[in-house]
Amino acid sequence: MSFRGFxxxxxxxxxxxxIDKTISKKLEASGLLKELDGKPVLLDRIKESKFRVAGNVFSSKxxxxxxxxxxxxxxxxxxxxxIEHPSKPNVVEKAACQEVEMGExxxxxxxxxFHCEKDGGNYISSGVVVVKDAEHGQNLDFHRMMQIGKNKLSVRIVAERHFDxxxxxxxxxxIAVCVGNGANVLLAAATSVALGQDELEIANTLEPLDVVRAKTFDAYIPADCEFVLEGTIDLEEKVNExxxxxxxxxxxxVRQEPVFTVWKVTHRKDAIWQALLPGALEHKLLMGMPREPTIFREVSNVVKCLDVSINPGGxxxxxxxxxxxxxxxxxGRKALEAAFKGHGSLKHCFVVDKDINIYNPLSVEWAMATRFQGDKDxxxxxxxxxSSLDPSSEPDTHQTYxxxxxxxxPLVAKGKNFEKAEFPNVDIKNYLGV
Ligand SMILES: Cc1cc2nc3c(=O)[nH]c(=O)nc-3n(C[C@H](O)[C@H](O)[C@H](O)COP(=O)(O)O)c2cc1C
Structure with a gap:
């Protein structure tokens, strides 16, 4: 399903x-989206642009x-x-994302x-970068981009990513930067799989996908996205990001990062820009969710794993x-050792029993308070x-504890019982008449 279909x-x-009030793209739209974090929002009128903006669209599981x-x-x-069964997307000749071509x-x-006061500039944060290497084929990644001119952006590329x-x-x-994608493309772009695996094939197994050839080079892009920015990225031209x-x-x-010069912009008629708030729930979800299967698989190799949550609190x-x-x-110990193999940036991991709600921090803390002893657990x-993202890791090496x-x-309780008491079930409607 397309972004707009969803x-x-x-x-x-x-x-x-x-919201149909006129909203500025500078330090207003981001505030609104933050206030409404967790809820999909459509901003119908943007002061500086004829295009609408949607945000928080995939901000919860x-x-x-x-x-x-x-x-x-x-x-x-x-x-x-x-991830285990990637499949080829359907190639189409005509695509919605190429309906309109921007002139200059x-x-x-x-x-x-422009999200927050101290930001270096306007930022594209939802762009999925499609790139093709002669030897390894296509790759999809997210890379934030700071606007530095009418047709230039500086691109944050973390070392050792496939794009790097x-x-x-x-x-x-x-490269082509695709904005306004469905969850199949977004999740696939956020996965880290073997070099040479085109993530569009993962997207296609998640949900069937049409792709079209990019306008200016030989690569395939999601046909249904809202905007496509095509151009060249040049490692010799670096500026502050x-x-x-x-x-x-x-x-x-601030780092020196390569410049992306945009030569062509195509979009849908009446296109909708996808905003993705940095650090907010949607960003967190897209980062964390693709690591849940990798932890799940490792833990399942050693014990019976029931569920994994890479939680927003962390x-x-x-x-x-x-x-x-x-x-x-x-x-518990075996599961912990395996979990760290499943996600290289994991710093703290918590293993709980099946009666704990892993999506409720109170429930997890209750398990810590009543079932955990610091000297043996x-x-x-x-x-x-x-992780390079952890402000408390060592600044240059990112060493962390x-x-x-x-x-x-324990399987057999020696002292007090570990079970939460059950209270009788009542139907509150019978008492309060609501
Ligand atoms: C919303 C979002 C924004 C991201 N921004 C960046 C970024 O600015 N630079 C970067 O190198 N990686 C960024 N990432 C991480 C990469 O896209 C991600 O780790 C990617 O899956 C690595 O893929 P690879 O194994 O193909 O290198 C971001 C991920 C998400 C979900």
Missing amino acids: LERQKSGGRLVA ELVADYFGIKPAELIPKMIDA VDLDKLPIL KFIRKNRKMP GPFVDLTETYDK CSWLHAIVKIDKKNEDD IVVIGKQKG KMGFDLTK
């Missing part, structure tokens, strides 16, 4: 917040599950299946938001909560390279 579905289900027509609990198996490229005409490998090898490359808010909601530093990157069906006393992984917490109860 917005329509939210509208007809009464879940879309539509319920919304992503609704996109696929499944329950949130079915998302991890669905993603595992897509002028990025000021697009509603590229491609650009260091090719120095100058054509930042400051910008990252996943942890803190400011990232920036949806640094913490994970793993639910297991404990059968042996050392299952901590698994120390120790100092290792962690990793630990796991076994919050499962």
Whole structure:
């Protein structure tokens, strides 16, 4: 389903917040979206642009599950299946994303938001970058981009990402930046799979996808997206990128990053720009969700894993909560050791029993308070390279101290019972008449 198709579905289900007041793309739209975090929002009138803006569109697991027509609990198996069984998208000749071609490229005409006071500029944060290497084929990634001119942006490329490998090898490359995608493309772009695996094939298994050839180079792009920016990225031309808010909601530093020069912009008639608030729930969800299947798979190799949540409280990157069906006393410890193999940036991991709600921080903290002892239930992984996003890791090496917490109860209680007491079920309507 297209981005706009999903917005329509939210509208007809009464879940879309539509705002028709005129909103500025500078320091206003972002404030509104933040205030309404977790709810899909459509901004009908943008002061500086003729295009509408939609944000927070996939800002909860319920919304992503609704996109696929499944329950949130079915998302991890669905993603595992897509990663294990990629399939070729359908190639079309004519595509909605190429319906209209902007004359002379002028990025000021697009509603590229200026999010927070100290930002270095207007930022594209929802753009999926499509790039093609002669040897490895196509790759899809997210890369934030700061507008530095009418047709130029500086692109944040984390070292060792596949795009980073491609650009260091090719120095100058054509790319397409696709904005306004469905959850199949967004989730696929956020996965980290083997070099050479075209993530559009993962997107296609998640949900069948049409692709079209880009206008200016030989690569395939999602046919149904809202906007496409095509141009060249050049490693020899570097400028400052930042400051910008990252996943942890803190400011990232300014770095020298390569410039993307845009030669062509195409879009749908009446196109809708996708805003993606940095550090907010949608950003967190898209970062964290693709790591849940990788942790789930590793933990399942050693114990019975029931569910994994890379929770927003841990920036949806640094913490994970793993639910297991404990059968042996050392299952918690084994699960923790495996979880760290499933996600290299994991810093703290918590393993809980099947009676704990891993989506409720109160429930997890209750398990920690009542089932955990610091002298025997901590698994120390120790100092290792962690996430560059963690403000507390060592600034240059990103060394960080990793630990796991076994919050499962012993199989046989020696002292007090570990079960939560059950209260009688009543139907409140019979008492309050509501
Ligand atoms: C919303 C979002 C924004 C992201 N922004 C960036 C970015 O600015 N730079 C970057 O290098 N990676 C960014 N990432 C991470 C990469 O897209 C992601 O890790 C990618 O899956 C790595 O893929 P690869 O294995 O093909 O290198 C972002 C991810 C998401 C979900």
